[in-house]
Amino acid sequence: MAEEPFEKRSTEATRIRAKYPDRIPVICERSARSCLPDMEKxxxxxxxxxxxxxxxxxxxxxxxxxxTPLSSDQTIFLFVGSTSPKTGALMSEVYEQYKSQDGFLYITYSAENTLGSGDGDLWSIDTWFHKIASGTRHQQTVGGVGAQQRCHKELATC
Structure with missing residues (x-):
């Protein structure tokens, strides 16, 4: 996506934000170091x-x-630059903090947690933030069926 000229991307993001002010324009691509497949969209x-x-x-x-189908238990890690956003953060908050100069929020995904855990474990982002926040080694579940249904109803693609 970055191969498109800056002005074209900027114009597109401005048009989208004007037409849909409550929506966030996101470009999500595979991390260069990831073994996961590219997404079509x-x-x-x-x-x-x-x-x-x-x-x-x-x-x-x-x-x-x-x-290539993924197993339901395979963890996906999201990154904005070198930062992994909290799973409980609103997309609008992430957008305001990390949006690019062209008006898009660029997110990369990977099957590996490049942040690491320091003790040889690979943790899901959900688990990692829970451990950092609480100082424990317990997993926390985020989402569930209600969140999945909400995603299907609210998600729109360009």
Whole structure:
């Protein structure tokens, strides 16, 4: 997506934000170091009220619908630059903090947690943030069927 000229991307993002002010224009691509497949669709227009964890579910679903099915327990990690957003963060908050100069929010996905855990484990982002916040080693579940249904109803693609 970055191969499109800056002015074209900027014009597109401005047009989208004017037409859909409560939506976030996202470009989501595979991390260069990831072994996961590319997604067919890379541009998303998501509600600002969507949680990052819900968007992660959408990415997982799009990857599963591709040529190489993913197992339901395979964890996907999302990154904005070198930062991994909290699963409970609103997409509007992430957008305001990390949007690019062209008006898009660029997110990459990977099957590996490049942040690491320091003790040899690979943790899901949900688990990692829970451990950091609580100082425990317990897993926390985010999302569920209600979140999945909400994602299906609210997600629109460009």
């Amino acid at each position: 890379k541009k998303f227009l998501v509600p600002g009220s969507m949680l990052c964890g819900e968007f992660k579910y959408i990415v997982h679903k799009h990857l599963s619908q591709g040529g």
